[in-house]
Amino acid sequence: MNDIHTMNHAADNIRILAAAMVEKAKSGHPGGAMGGADFINVLYSEFLLSDPDRPTWEGRDRFYLDPGHMAPMLYAELTLTGRFSIDEIMQLRQWGSPTPGHPEVCIERGIENSSGPLGQGHAYAVGAAIAAKFLSAKTGNPTFARETIYAYISDGGIQEEVSLGAARVAGTLGLDNLVMFYDANDIQLSTATSVVTSEDVAARYKALGWQVTEIDGNDVAEIRRALNWAKSVEGAPALIIGHCVMGKGALQADGSSYERSCKTHGAPLGGDAYRNTITHLGGNPDDAFQIFPDVAALYEKRLAELRQLAAERHKEEDAWAAQHPETAKMQADWFACRLPQLPWDSIQQKAGEATRNASSQCLAMLAQHVPNMICASADLSNSDKTDGFLKQTHELQRGDFSGAFFQAGVSELTMACVCIGMELHGGVISACGTFFVFSDYMKPALRMAALMELPVKYVWSHDAFRVGEDGPTHEPVEQEAQIRLMEKLHNHSGRPSMLVLRPADSMEATECWRLAMENTTSPTALLLSRQGIENLPAGTDYAGTRRGAYVVGGSDAQPDVILVASGSEVSTLCAGAQLLRKDGIRVRVVSVPSEGLFRQQDAAYQESVVPRGSRIFGLTAGLPVNLQAFLVGAAPESRIWGLESFGFSAPYKVLDQKLGFTAENVYAQVKEMLA
Ligand SMILES: Cc1ncc(C[n+]2csc(CCOP(=O)(O)OP(=O)(O)O)c2C)c(N)n1
Ligand SMILES: [Mg+2]
Secondary structure, eight states: OOOHHHHHHHHHHHHHHHHHHHHHHTOSOHHHHHHHHHHHHHIIIIIOOOOTTOTTOTTOOEEEESOGGGHHHHHHHHHHTTSSOHHHHTTTTOTTOSOOSSOOOBGGGTBOOOOOSTTHHHHHHHHHHHHHHHHHHHHOOHHHHHOOEEEEEEHHHHHSTHHHHHHHHHHHHTOTTEEEEEEEOSBOSSSBGGGTOOOOHHHHHHHTTOEEEEEETTOHHHHHHHHHHHHHOOSSOEEEEEEOOTTTTOBOTTSSBOTTOGGGTSSOOOHHHHHHHHHHTTOOTTSOOOOOHHHHHHHHHHHHHHHHHHHHHHHHHHHHHHHOHHHHHHHHHHHTTOOOOOOGGGOOOOTTOBHHHHHHHHHHHHHHHOTTEEEEESSOHHHHSTHHHHTTSOBOBTTBOOSOEEEOOSOHHHHHHHHHHHHHHSSOEEEEEEEGGGGGGGHHHHHHHHHHTOOOEEEEESOSGGGGGGOGGGOOSSHHHHHHHHHHSBOTTSSBSOEEEOOSSHHHHHHHHHHHHHOOSSOEEEEOOSSBOOOOOTTOOGGGGGGSOEEOTTOOSSOSEEEEEOTTHHHHHHHHHHHHHHTTOOEEEEEOSOHHHHTTSOHHHHHHHSOTTOOEEEEOSSOGGGTGGGGTTSOTTOEEEOOOSOOOSSOHHHHHHHHTOSHHHHHHHHHHHHO
16 A cells, blocks of 8 residues: 555655646636646556556456646646656646646547536546446456446536436446545635535435545545445445545635635635745645656556556466457457448338337347447337337346447437447447437537547437427427537547538438448438438439438439438428429439538539529428538529528427418429529
């Protein structure tokens, strides 16, 4: 066991480095980092198991930071473990540095998740804990049962509503591989926590099925004891409430205590306060970026221990792999995002189906052929039709993770965060379903999945006002425009941050699911109809789907007008085209499952589908802006018919009539346009 003096010295070293980084950057958050230093030091020097020579080792323990503003704490710790250099942490918050203001996922450097939006980070840990249990059940590889998933949460994360959902899921599923540390320092950004909450947090977590202990979060011996206890808990997740001191060890310019002050939350200590603090902690204010020799030795020793511990685990893994070569190969494929050959052509799509049902057929095939896929639904599986997947498997349950369906309950944001966590863990493909209108509840997580380039699949049914009788609360209008903005936003790899697909019929739905599965570098959204849709005309080559937009079968050469839409509006256009043809008008119909994808095609292809100067008529059940880009370079009389108000409660066929989504209106609009 490491001696307490060295351990406290190491924690002070972390405090010094954190304060120094923020001071040098002239911005950042020293207070929380200084308070959490003792916990993170004990965790990394005595508990968290990784392989120093193989950072991406599948069986490593994982640490998910929720309060990303405590980045300096994590960077300081990872400097002690050798994943960052002093030079790099001196570049905190600077252009091009690996030490951005809030941590960004980089497994190689030991950063398991991007964090910043409070609450989400610890919810990812719940997903990762599920992934570990699932992989253990699916592979039998003993390594996954030995993993511990650690989460670090602060007052802000506890206050965020997602913490309720995450805790409910973890408690219900009995995730005893999950250990969470709550840095309860009674201080937040602008107030003491007592101003905004009087909650008994321990009681909440106990009520949700967790085991809870409370400790002095700055006491090495208590932290150590609590971590040992937490790891021994069976059948439930463990919460350690650590009462920490904000700005632990900080002094003001006049030498008085600077602890427990909101002012240290988000600003450099500054001037003499900084100098006094560093001196008080045993550092040199003129040369603060140092690792103390005894601390370096502590982490040298840990490095050697880790090498040995990891080697033992690898030996166990190798023995398992030798006995189960097929499963071991499969596991390697899963972590490398390699899919097996999938029998897409075997999927029998019925004509005239709703695309949510078509999606269900695809999910049924995937459930049978993609053993590392977990599908979730926020209590709508029989409506969003993710039950196609569920029917081929069973639900994940406390003590039994051999199924592959995650019943998330009515908590869309929690579900979306848990899916992120599964993807971050690695080895698992995640999909989740709900009504499209409730994607609004998921947006904060979509953004993070997009930023982290995680290929979560979103299955959003009831894609337009044709939800009908349920009325305007349930009818998405602006959602498609919102989500398609993510196709315009590029990720740091230079690609669209999300792929958004809205299939025009059941056959196109299969192609969209195929694209979703092939996409391993960004999230994919599938926007699916509630109502049945007439199939596209005979002769349609659905291979065009992968180009984002394509000319559907039966279109006329040298068209007088090009009709453009996505989803079920394409079939309305096809019906309108029939009426127009009776008047001798030559019509081309273009299906645009993804404009984002279409814009990635070469100019010649784009020109071949919608030649410049064409007369365009677009039809969208969302805001007209969905198709506005097709008016650029088009003939001036071109127009778009969309929906510019909330929907209404009525049978959907009545709504189609009232809102102008009929073949007759397409005919009337185009005639007027061509006149
Ligand atoms: C979703 C979200 N809302 C608001 C913020 C801005 N913010 C950053 S830290 C913070 C307060 C955090 O208090 P606490 O978690 O107790 O951290 P401490 O002050 O103890 O470091 C706030 C409001 C955020 N990062 N995420
Ligand atoms: Mg706090």
